[in-house]
Amino acid sequence: MPQLAIDKDFLSRYAKLDKRIQKAVDEALEKFAEAYHAGGHLEKVTDARDPRARTLRITLGYRGVVLAPESGDTYLLVTVLPHDDAYAYIRSRRFSVNEALGVLEVRDETALESFTPALEELAAADSARLFDGVSDADLVRLGVDAGSLPIVRLLTSEAHLEAMAKMLPGGQYDALVALASGMTPEEAWAEVAKNLVGEVAPESIDPEDLTAAIRRTPGQAVFVEGPHGLQAMLEAAFDLWRVFLHPQQHRMAYRTSFNGPAMVTGGAGTGKTVTAVHRVAHLASRYQSGPPQILLTTFTKTLDAALRSQIELLITDPAQRERVDVRNLDRIAYEVVAAERGTGPAFPHARDLEALWDEAGAESGFSGAFLLAEWEQVILAQNLRTERAYREAARRGRGGRLGADRKPALWRAVLDATERMNAANQWTFTQVAAAAADILERTGERRYHHVVVDEAQDLHPSKWRLIRALAPEGPDDLFIAGDPHQRIYDHRVSLASLGVNVRGRSRRLSVSYRSTQEILSWAVQVLGTAPTTGLDDLEDRLDTYSSPLHGRRPTVKGCTDRDAELDCLVEQVQQWLDQGIEAGSIGISGRTRKVADAAFERLKEAGIECGTLIKGPGVRVGTMHAMKGLEFRCVAVIGVEEGLVPREPQAADGVEEDPSGRAYDVQRERNLLFVSCTRARDALYVSHSGEPSPFLPVR
Numbered sequence: 218m219p220q221l222a223i224d225k226d227f228l229s230r231y232a233k234l235d236k237r238i239q240k241a242v243d244e245a246l247e248k249f250a251e252a253y254h255a256g257g258h259l260e261k262v263t264d265a266r267d268p269r270a271r272t273l274r275i276t277l278g279y280r281g282v283v284l285a286p287e288s289g290d291t292y293l294l295v296t297v298l299p300h301d302d303a304y305a306y307i308r309s310r311r312f313s314v315n316e317a318l319g320v321l322e323v324r325d326e327t328a329l330e331s332f333t334p335a336l337e338e339l340a341a342a343d344s345a346r347l348f349d350g351v352s353d354a355d356l357v358r359l360g361v362d363a364g365s366l367p368i369v370r371l372l373t374s375e376a377h378l379e380a381m382a383k384m385l386p387g388g389q390y391d392a393l394v395a396l397a398s399g400m401t402p403e404e405a406w407a408e409v410a411k412n413l414v415g416e417v418a419p420e421s422i423d424p425e426d427l428t429a430a431i432r433r434t435p436g437q438a439v440f441v442e443g444p445h446g447l448q449a450m451l452e453a454a455f456d457l458w459r460v461f462l463h464p465q466q467h468r469m470a471y472r473t474s475f476n477g478p479a480m481v482t483g484g485a486g487t488g489k490t491v492t493a494v495h496r497v498a499h500l501a502s503r504y505q506s507g508p509p510q511i512l513l514t515t516f517t518k519t520l521d522a523a524l525r526s527q528i529e530l531l532i533t534d535p536a537q538r539e540r541v542d543v544r545n546l547d548r549i550a551y552e553v554v555a556a557e558r559g560t561g562p563a564f565p566h567a568r569d570l571e572a573l574w575d576e577a578g579a580e581s582g583f584s585g586a587f588l589l590a591e592w593e594q595v596i597l598a599q600n601l602r603t604e605r606a607y608r609e610a611a612r613r614g615r616g617g618r619l620g621a622d623r624k625p626a627l628w629r630a631v632l633d634a635t636e637r638m639n640a641a642n643q644w645t646f647t648q649v650a651a652a653a654a655d656i657l658e659r660t661g662e663r664r665y666h667h668v669v670v671d672e673a674q675d676l677h678p679s680k681w682r683l684i685r686a687l688a689p690e691g692p693d694d695l696f697i698a699g700d701p702h703q704r705i706y707d708h709r710v711s712l713a714s715l716g717v718n719v720r721g722r723s724r725r726l727s728v729s730y731r732s733t734q735e736i737l738s739w740a741v742q743v744l745g746t747a748p749t750t751g752l753d754d755l756e757d758r759l760d761t762y763s764s765p766l767h768g769r770r771p772t773v774k775g776c777t778d779r780d781a782e783l784d785c786l787v788e789q790v791q792q793w794l795d796q797g798i799e800a801g802s803i804g805i806s807g808r809t810r811k812v813a814d815a816a817f818e819r820l821k822e823a824g825i826e827c828g829t830l831i832k833g834p835g836v837r838v839g840t841m842h843a844m845k846g847l848e849f850r851c852v853a854v855i856g857v858e859e860g861l862v863p864r865e866p867q868a869a870d871g872v873e874e875d876p877s878g879r880a881y882d883v884q885r886e887r888n889l890l891f892v893s894c895t896r897a898r899d900a901l902y903v904s905h906s907g908e909p910s911p912f913l914p915v916r
């Protein structure tokens with residue numbers, strides 16, 4: 218059967234064409250799709266580098282470039298370019314299947330040929346070469362092929378290697394950069410392997426087999442599937458994540474089955490959500506009817522709306538879409554509890570709740586706020602049911618030591634407060650999750666076959682109990698996406714202790730699709746050097762996290778006071794707007810609501826329309842916490858000064874300060890600043906009044 222595949226370059230160029238040309242592309246492709254198996258509408262170019270290259274006429278001034286097989290029946294739409302550029306492309310580029318890695322590659326032979334004499338001259342003048350320490354066998358094993366090896370052997374400096382970035386096949390270039398940076402061949406291989414869907418034995422690679430090579434290169438080219446596949450792909454040109462997955466993402470999302478819970482981790486913007494959404498599509502493709510079998514969930518209503526729209530974009534078959542429920546955990550917990558009790562739990566205003574706890578705790582010597590936090594973060598978190606269990610429990614994450622003699626009074630006050638809440642049908646979200654988990658554990662009801670969880674690093678343990686109780690244990694029961702470096706709430710969770718074992722089924726993504734390398738390198742310094750423990754109890758590091766995108770370094774602006782700082786913010790936002798950045802693509806955040814509100818007011822006074830982070834209209838403004846999971850072209854983080862970032866700890870009812878707890882709080886504050894900064898795609902602006910925050914990298 219003839220097969221049509223589309224290259225990422227084709228779709229990204231298509232997205233940038235003006236509407237008229239796009240329409241012509243649609244028409245030309247429609248005709249081509251009807252007859253491509255007979256080679257219809259394709260023109261051979263006499264002086265093409267690659268004899269398989271053809272042009273496809275789009276309009277008078279535009280051509281598509283197609284790779285047509287000599288034998289076999291796979292066609293690849295490579296790119297779409299203005300007429301002359303398309304011919305120049307065909308005269309310079311050659312495609313090949315890498316004989317060591319099996320992936321599809323393209324190289325600019327004309328550019329390499331014209332670069333060679335200069336390299337020969339330099340090499341003649343210098344006896345030392347860049348890759349003297351690496352054997353041919355190692356280079357070949359890393360994918361450097363016969364076409365590249367002679368020129369690679371001429372290299373005397375990293376700068377010349379960099380100059381070849383756009384000439385060499387991408388994978389070979391990356392392997393050489395890894396070696397040039399001082400990695401051993403084994404270390405470089407680990408980097409190369411990250412970009413492979415799977416390892417193949419070189420002897421089983423057929424250099425003529427384009428189909429197999431395309432299948433091994435899902436981040437670069439994919440086959441059009443089904444009768445409406447081509448149209449669906451063209452529609453996805455503005456959301457390339459729907460079509461092209463990095464091999465690391467692909468391996469997780471489309472693995473046939475995991476023999477238990479699986480987890481995808483990775484730094485901000487590495488596409489964990491994208492991977493989770495594709496995993497949902499993969500699971501949904503198993504079912505055609507029945508109630509929803511798959512739950513895609515996260516911890517807030519707002520993020521849940523974003524997930525829903527991603528599912529709508531990705532799963533085009535309505536029957537499959539109906540197999541998926543997108544719902545946040547609070548909502549599910551509410552439904553489970555309401556169904557059991559016959560009435561929905563009510564959530565009092567935080568002020569009223571605190572007053573109730575103040576009253577219940579009046580004789581205990583603790584404030585209502587302290588008691589409430591102790592109940593949620595220690596008692597509900599560890600599912601402690603008796604005073605004795607509480608007395609013996611560690612109070613991890615509470616930032617203070619509590620003498621054993623004070624615990625009985627505290628326990629009594631908590632019992633009193635929870636009884637009062639119960640009598641008034643008053644609940645907290647954490648409590649509802651715990652109650653829902655109890656109900657499901659007791660009844661054995663399992664609502665879904667599969668649960669996919671995004672932003673998992675911040676879920677309270679009672680929500681994990683609920684998740685565990687939503688699907689029966691077994692293959693593909695849970696798929697978890699999260700980044701421990703983005704933990705901004707006080708829930709340190711060990712999945713294993715909650716009965717969720719991801720050991721051996723956990724993978725890291727390491728390529729950022731969002732922020733530029735300049736923003737990432739700066740933001741990673743904000744995190745500090747303390748190691749972070751992942752949900753799987755293993756140390757998680759961000760040291761191999763990088764971005765192929767480049768841009769300006771972040772700007773740090775110091776001002777004398779808040780007033781001057783807000784003036785500078787207005788100036789910066791105005792500059793972005795003047796550059797044509799849409800207001801909704803600009804996000805502003807501050808550590809506290811007060812700082813965010815001050816920005817909001819000042820921008821409004823300056824005549825700049827503003828809205829909330831989620832809805833708009835206008836420039837989006839909110840707290841650093843609310844930035845989680847969002848993305849903007851330009852981000853300003855303000856008020857990043859001493860005393861505010863990190864926020865000073867609040868007095869804790871005479872509880873002795875625990876240094877390890879405080880260190881943990883400080884790390885969380887670092888994570889929060891990191892999360893805010895890594896929302897930026899193109900530009901990051903950070904400002905402070907007075908002394909800068911100690912977290913800011915020293916220049």
Ligand SMILES: Nc1ncnc2c1ncn2[C@@H]1O[C@H](COP(=O)(O)OP(=O)(O)OP(=O)(O)O)[C@@H](O)[C@H]1O
Nearest residue numbers: 457458461462463485486487488489490491730846
């Ligand atoms: N394979 C891909 N192709 C194109 N774009 C991608 C791909 N994967 C992710 N992206 C884009 O990169 C950005 C970040 O992706 P995503 O939100 O999934 O990352 P994340 O790891 O969940 O981020 P965070 O942890 O910061 O919330 C999004 O704009 C997404 O569309």
